[in-house]
Amino acid sequence: MRDYLKFYINGQWVDPLSPRSLDVINPATEAVAGRISIGSAADVDRAVRAARAAFATYSQTSLDERVALLEKIIEEYKKRYADMAAAVTEEMGAPAKLANDSQAAIGIGHLSTALSVLKEYKFQEARGTTTLFKEPIGVCGFITPWNWPVNQIACKVAPALAVGCTMVLKPSEIAPFSAQVWTEILDAAGVPAGVFNLVNGDGPGVGTAIASHPEVDMVSFTGSTRAGIEVARNAAPTVKRVHQELGGKSPNIILPDADFKRAVTSGVRGVMQNSGQSCNAPTRMLVPNARMAEALEYAKAAAEATTVGDPVSSGATIGPVVSAAQWDKIQTLIAKGLEEGATLVAGGPGKPEGLSTGYYVKPTILGGVNNAMTVAREEIFGPVLVIMGYDTVDEAVEIGNDTVYGLAAYVSGGDIDAARKVASRLRAGQVNINSAPTDLNAPFGGFKQSGNGREWGEDAFGEFLETKAVVGFTPRSKT
Structure with missing residues (x-):
């Protein structure tokens, strides 16, 4: 029986402001496998404020510092690999082999891909006398689904960490166990306080609060097209960037x-x-x-x-x-x-x-x-x-x-x-x-009502960056 009744905010495991719990059902047995707390807008606000405060320093870290952090996360993930696979099997019913060989494996895959991209990524580009700077967008809100739970957490969190963003994650309340293990991994790796925050909850209570929060600079959502429309609607008044990976009928x-x-x-x-x-x-x-x-x-x-x-x-x-x-x-x-x-x-x-x-x-x-x-x-x-x-x-x-x-x-x-x-x-x-194997460097995202923006590989970095043009950065030659 897993009791995950605390949230991870500002580097600490904390109690919800208004305690309310939800049973998590093992789909293979139909029995209760654990409990989580259901958060509120107040919990989201506390997490967002921690992320905003941390952004001031984390956004200024060097490329080498962020490389070292990703390497440490990968190291800690390997220690918890079996725990991650077991959590996925219990929460959403993936067979043990699939959970081990694919569901848990893709978490390390996205971390390793982000690490590789980061080492070569160009955050600065000269165009004549103007220089373009690619800077972290700010505080990111992540709302992730239950079907490939680690995949969807990792392919958002890894590039966001790599470029210098801070974040608040709401995993699916149906399959929250793997998110707990993920958070424990990041905590063990020494992710600075406030950079990554976890608030469990449902869409109306926590998802809406994340999407509408004025201090969240972008929201990345994976789920149904119907829910994606609501996320975009809630985000619209604050004109934040909205990234969506939605349904398909391929x-x-x-x-x-x-x-x-x-x-x-x-x-x-x-x-x-x-x-x-x-x-x-x-x-x-x-x-x-x-x-x-x-x-x-x-x-x-x-x-x-x-x-x-x-x-x-x-x-x-x-x-x-x-x-x-x-x-x-x-x-x-x-x-x-x-x-x-x-x-x-x-x-x-x-x-x-x-x-x-x-x-x-x-x-x-x-x-x-x-x-x-x-x-x-x-x-x-x-x-x-x-x-x-x-x-x-x-x-x-x-x-x-x-x-x-x-x-x-x-x-x-x-x-x-x-x-x-x-x-x-x-x-x-x-x-x-012709059934080509998965390529984690290939951009992943949809046309039409399947969403907008791209995840995976180098293209994912752009979702978490703003472009600043500094005109006259290089003075004109006087000759």
Whole structure:
């Protein structure tokens, strides 16, 4: 039983100003796994004021000092690696292997990437007699989700620390354990008081207070498009910078000359990983109508090879989804798809056999889908793939782009030039060709209602910097 009832403000673990607690549910057991305190606007104000005070000195630290700090954080993270992986499994149900090999690993990945970028980053540039200075934007508010909890904390905090910002973090109240471990790591690493602050809570109480606080200079939010709109609305009166990484309904176009078995199988696995709870999952698969029967056969086999089970067991490919509310939403959308005429290829409504306790969902494939159906338009956020047909590549691209989202897209094909051409036509912030591995230096973010701004790698630094032009910094030559 984890009791995390204090907040981390100004380098100290402190009690909330108005004590109120929330039970955290283990999605595999449906039992209470711990408690956190729910913060208030007053707690946020206390944290923001600590961050503002710390900014005066931390923003003036040298590059070498910030390099040393990131190196120390990485050192402490390695000591707590197993604790981080265990926290993710318990709070949101990621299988132990996924939690260890991906969820916890990506935290070190983002820290290491930020460290590498920092060592070479140019914070000053001469343009004639004018010199441009890139300076930390100030106090940052971070509101992070439950699905890849460490990833979304690390890819915000690491670059913000690297460039000299201070910050207040509100992690998801559904999955707050990993944020606690993260904070303990930063405390052990000696992050100066006030530079990083943690306030647990819900969106209305803490998220709104962060987004609207006049002393917060930028807010970075990851979550649903609906919630992102509210964050932007709350931030608007103070004209702060708003960075958003929101929803997705990513197309996965399998070209006629692709290695079909490999491409379809990889596409199914990409959706099922993390129980389908990834905003960039390739959830709309587009295949040539002439090869539809073949595609459905491969997809069915891949779904049925996906083992659902207890996340602490060694044999589980995927665990539960995060909550009862999420399970209900997924079930409703599966039923809606069947009602609207989709064909059930694999999985379907209800829990997998033998798993009556826990928020488990059957790996589900829906065929016979067209892009007007609800399951092709709405983000399901579960292990559910819809498959649609096309007759021409132009039609596939048109269907792929026919969405309010634009976070990610996928293309598989034997002719790399043809695949590149399709990739160039897709309206998405990141396009993956032929199941290329994750690149933490590649900018991550969306077009359209998938958000604005970019995370990961060098591009992430710009989100936390302002540009100052000093005209006449270099005097004109008198000759």
